Amino acid sequence: MTVLRSSLDPRSAEYAERREATLAKVAELEAEHAKALAGGGPKYTERHRKRGKLLPRERIELLLDRDSPFLELSTLAAWGSDFPVGASLVTGIGVVEGVECMIIANDPTVRGGASNPWTLRKAFRAAEIAAENRLPTVNLVESGGADLPSQKEIFIPGGRTFRDITRSSAARLPTVALVFGNSTAGGAYIPGMSDHVVMVRERAKVFLAGPPLVKMATGEESDDESLGGAEMHARTSGLADHLAADEPDALRIGRSIVARLNWRKAGPAPYPEALPPRHDPEELAGIVPADLKLPFDPREVIARIVDDSDFDEFKPLYGSSLVTGWARLHGYPVGILANARGVLFSEEAQKATQFIQLANQADTPLIFLQNTTGYMVGREYEQGGIIKHGAMMINAVSNSAVPHLTVVMGASYGAGNYGMCGRAFAPRFLFTWPGAKSAVMGPAQLAGVISIVARQAAAARGDAYDEAGDAEMRALVENQIESESLAMFLSGRLYDDGVIDPRDTRTVLGLALSAVHSAPVAGATGYGVFRP
Incomplete structure (x- = not known):
């Protein structure tokens, strides 16, 4: 059985708090x-x-x-x-x-x-x-x-x-x-x-x-x-x-x-039977925490948007912070990539690359459910090849020819935005949930980086560092980045195609999938060089 089970408790205080924040x-x-x-x-x-x-x-x-x-x-x-x-x-x-x-x-x-x-x-x-x-x-x-x-x-x-x-x-x-x-x-x-x-x-x-x-x-x-x-x-x-x-x-x-246009859709028709999810889409309002630093299981989202809550997961034991698998949505076959714990490691990047290639071989559209803080950093991960593995994933996304649909559920920071098919990678449609945020990095991290660089520059000059000024600068930068990473700010600049109520996600994706099937749906026949 590939039908997803849900561990979400709609009667819990945690669910109520998340739902209240979302609403x-x-x-x-x-x-x-x-x-x-x-x-x-x-x-x-x-x-x-x-x-x-x-x-x-x-x-x-x-x-x-x-x-x-x-x-x-x-x-x-x-x-x-x-x-x-x-x-x-x-x-x-x-x-x-x-x-x-x-x-x-x-x-x-x-x-x-x-x-x-x-x-x-x-x-x-x-x-x-x-x-x-x-x-x-x-x-x-x-x-x-x-x-x-x-x-x-x-x-x-x-x-x-x-x-x-x-x-x-x-x-x-x-x-x-x-x-x-x-x-x-x-x-x-x-x-x-x-x-x-x-x-x-x-x-x-x-x-x-x-x-x-x-x-x-x-x-x-x-x-x-x-x-x-x-x-x-x-x-x-x-x-x-x-x-x-x-x-x-x-x-x-x-x-x-x-x-009288005698118009015909050029893509394949959906399967005639499209069963609704077994889990209530209304519960999508209580899944994502207000604090995007807290993780959530994207399978709870998938279970409430795909037909019959049926999701055939691919490589579930490998690269577990990225969930990948096959489903149908309003009768249309889709492949889904969803961030589970935010960070993308080398294993997740390699898993995504293979999955995207498989979707292209099967002429299957891809849905990206974003909640990512980016690719992992640090000496161990740099030595382990995180740059080339992340580049491999971005290569696969860039050259994939099947339609891509992206939903930003939570965080969308750094190169994770790119690997998970952000706006620059031309998804056919990109929608955002109202609590989502997107920027080069989190506000506190960005302000901290500026502070470290300024502190190092002062030390190199032999100057005393202005701690009070640093605190003021960090507060100003954090506030600016926070306001500029909000969903409505980004939507105002057309970095998405609309901010949507999470509970409408299945309907919106269904309409978008129907639209993309007005054109032929065919996978890529070749990719660029993948660095080993």
């Missing part, structure tokens, strides 16, 4: 998500509604198949910056007429839907996900273009938006633009470069320059409709393929376009 973090997360959902706030939301327009998530809801899920991505983009949380853009994966699509919607209640630097990064990430997983893209357009005070950070990189749309078309990944309002200046090229374009009568305005700029540039007098209105583009310029009577009609036409 407090989830409440903080929900409060920040609410800021993104609020858009530009009540004033601008009400003004938008008085114009007879739908909000971006309302448009998405009407576009999607009834009662189908929407995996929203990068919800906290721009968190901690000078720009509104969410970056005036909604992105995510949803099902339209049975087809999984990447959906990108401007939020016109936030500065008229103008793009700021974080809007661009969020849009780039959405385009990257669509390209990697072969997803059609539906753009719900209503934007005044660039946020002009930020133009120095937008204009030059912003051209990538048009490159991404045209490359999608060349790769036979359909692009659809539904234009609900302004799509001006550079934004006019979004419908201009899309495969299919729908414009809403008397609402959509698409032009390179509006009437005031045309007047300044050429002296020509013109009005919005004759210059770039939906009726003109449908009857005269030919930019609009369909003229919609109103917003619901535009969304209906958009659904009809997707229905």
Whole structure:
């Protein structure tokens, strides 16, 4: 039997304490998500509604198949910056007429839907996900273009938006633009470069320059409709393929376009029977301690996310601080690598390398469950080859061709972040639990390293060391690193695809796995040099 047994006691004080800490973090997360959902706030939301327009998530809801899920991505983009949380853009994966699509919607209640630097990064990430997983893209357009005070950070990189749309078309990944309002200046090229374009009568305005700029540039007098209105583009310029009577009609036409794409997923289908876990996913809230220095058994997590809690562990007696094994999740075969005690030793690195190669031979996607403080340091481990063994694992991760999905459950420090497929190693999706932290090392360790170096430098100069100043410096550094390693801070910089409630992990991974199987799933046929 490979069904996992659980030793978790939901009635214990330890479980209650961990659950309480996790739920407090989830409440903080929900409060920040609410800021993104609020858009530009009540004033601008009400003004938008008085114009007879739908909000971006309302448009998405009407576009999607009834009662189908929407995996929203990068919800906290721009968190901690000078720009509104969410970056005036909604992105995510949803099902339209049975087809999984990447959906990108401007939020016109936030500065008229103008793009700021974080809007661009969020849009780039959405385009990257669509390209990697072969997803059609539906753009719900209503934007005044660039946020002009930020133009120095937008204009030059912003051209990538048009490159991404045209490359999608060349790769036979359909692009659809539904234009609900302004799509001006550079934004006019979004419908201009899309495969299919729908414009809403008397609402959509698409032009390179509006009437005031045309007047300044050429002296020509013109009005919005004759210059770039939906009726003109449908009857005269030919930019609009369909003229919609109103917003619901535009969304209906958009659904009809997707229905006629004759789209087929290129990856293997899941096994038809996907039994739920035998252990309650609700209990995921009580597994990870608030103090990430304390260990926890990742098998308790695996038992609550995989089908039937069935996990066939690989090399259970070797390299025991890394758990590896095979399972199914919502019917999809997966290989799982999960940190058990944080530190990665040479045995764990070698075990991971072999396991990743086996997954590639079997064309099986990999899930990385991170809780790592990095690779082990010290004379004994350096002499034992920890660098070359860690490099071997990183080589395997880097050159693995099967889809990777990463969840940061707890700590993610040092090169352990790399070996366990952090953002730099291009997992198809990366999600974070709200209590997780990531940095080059722990705050206390980093401050201590700076202190040791400063102390040694003072001794070399023959100076007395300022102990009071050292204590102040260490406190400042620890506070800075602590704040910069938090999940919401990192998510705001798009170092993940979203901070999620631990209890939603099975559902989120299931949606992500379904998306990655829109593309072919095939393992690597070769690797670089493995140093013996």
